[in-house]
Amino acid sequence: MTNDKNRLTTSSGAPVGDNQNSITAGQRGPVLIQDVHLLEKLAHFNRERVPERVVHAKGAGAHGVFEVTNDVSKYTKAAFLSEVGKQTPMFIRFSTVAGELGSADTVRDPRGYAVKFYTEEGNYDLVGNNTPVFFIRDAIKFPDFIHTQKRHPQTHLKNPNAVWDFWSLSPESLHQVTILFSDRGIPATYRHMHGFGSHTFKWVNAEGEAVWVKYHFKTNQGIQNLDVKLAEKLAGENPDYHTEDLFNAIKQGDFPSWTLYVQIMPLEDAQTYRFDPFDVTKVWSQKDYPLIEVGVMTLNRNPENYFAEVEQATFSPGNFVPGIEASPDKMLQGRLFAYSDAHRYRVGANHNTLPINRPIAEVNNNQRDGFMRGDGNGGASVYYEPNSYGGPAESPQHKISPFEVTGYADSVAYDHDDHYTQAGDLYRLLSDEERTRLVENIVNAMKPVEKDEIKLRQIEHFYKADPEYGTRVAEGLGLAVPQGGN
Structure with missing residues (x-):
């Protein structure tokens, strides 16, 4: 019997094969x-x-x-x-x-x-x-x-190490992170x-x-x-x-x-x-x-x-x-x-x-009972469907619009992994003053992070969005842009 503390499992102890992507019917789903x-x-x-x-x-x-x-x-x-x-x-x-x-x-x-x-x-x-x-x-x-x-x-304290560790390992977050630390963040x-x-x-x-x-x-x-x-x-x-x-x-x-x-x-x-x-x-x-x-x-x-x-x-x-x-x-x-x-x-x-x-x-359904039921609980009406007693019935004209599903059921990632273009476009849309405040906000938020490897990994994301973006954050933290970001 293995006792691997580093292996992610379900609550029943089964190993998790993919914790990044839901299982979908093909590339587009549904889940x-x-x-x-x-x-x-x-x-x-x-x-x-x-x-x-x-x-x-x-x-x-x-x-x-x-x-x-x-x-x-x-x-x-x-x-x-x-x-x-x-x-x-x-x-x-x-x-x-x-x-x-x-x-x-x-x-x-x-x-x-x-x-x-x-x-x-x-x-x-x-x-x-x-x-x-x-x-x-x-x-x-x-x-x-x-x-x-x-x-x-x-500690029961906010944890910037966790915040930036997760974001740095989830590059899809970069666009939202840029918005959050811009002026519109407050x-x-x-x-x-x-x-x-x-x-x-x-x-x-x-x-x-x-x-x-x-x-x-x-x-x-x-x-x-x-x-x-x-x-x-x-x-x-x-x-x-x-x-x-x-x-x-x-x-x-x-x-x-x-x-x-x-x-x-x-x-x-x-x-x-x-x-x-x-x-x-x-x-x-x-x-x-x-x-x-x-x-x-x-x-x-x-x-x-x-x-x-x-x-x-x-x-x-x-x-x-x-x-x-x-x-x-x-x-x-x-x-x-x-x-x-x-x-x-x-x-x-x-x-x-x-x-x-x-x-x-008007609400007509067969949901009954449960804690704190404060209305008539459906009274003596029919409580199942289909039925032969004139109770509420489905209306086929309100079925959803059909859509095609193809592919193999699997834990599938999105097929587009460009997490940098839109974040970079947003950075370049900002004025010089707005960029300065954005960088200052990010630097101040990242300073408490204990591990330089987390900071450097995140800086690389900023650099890929825009070289100036990554360079300015790196300078604010007293670090060099990682080689992978060049």
């Missing part, structure tokens, strides 16, 4: 439910913290309305987007990612951007961030990534930042024609960010600064708004586009796929009770409505399971019956 290692990682990860959210624990929310301003019915049959002037009530939750429930608002961290649309066809949740990309592109790596952002199991308020669906989704119109789509919420207040020193000062003096700002703005009638735009890609373009369009660490060029206006979201009402509405709000990217579907994005595919599973654990199996989550559409 297979037979990937028990993936499901075990995600399910266990969702149960690691009680009772606050595992990620996005600290947040603020508000009610509002979304109004369609442009006809997009040729792209999607979603009823809430069906005509200009149509209004849909919605709720949004902004959040930081890594910190605990009592952490400061003004830390350098991505911001969660979760929107729930209460449509006549059911709730539609768009659960993204204030960045168009993410650190990783496969959900199998998500528990590991978030562990690096949490506290060391011995928004001035929740009102002064954009929001993104981040993933690629599918829109389907009434004729069954499909396109790929990305969402962009552009703030109508303008982009504003916090100076590092001011952010640190506010973190000590008013750790709830963003929460307070949002509440007071709405209370005073200064209702923040965002204009929603989408990028539309024909299905066939996904086969030939120069970046994998389903890779969430990449963006689509707006020159290739221009922004198309959809509507305006306005926040006009504060919660009456934070716990009942903000803390108990549950969002899942798997909450679709007819006309909006998933894509083969591996990170999205994992989230379709993980988010609802987290809510079933954190809030309970009946979380969707709570007022803040309850659809305005």
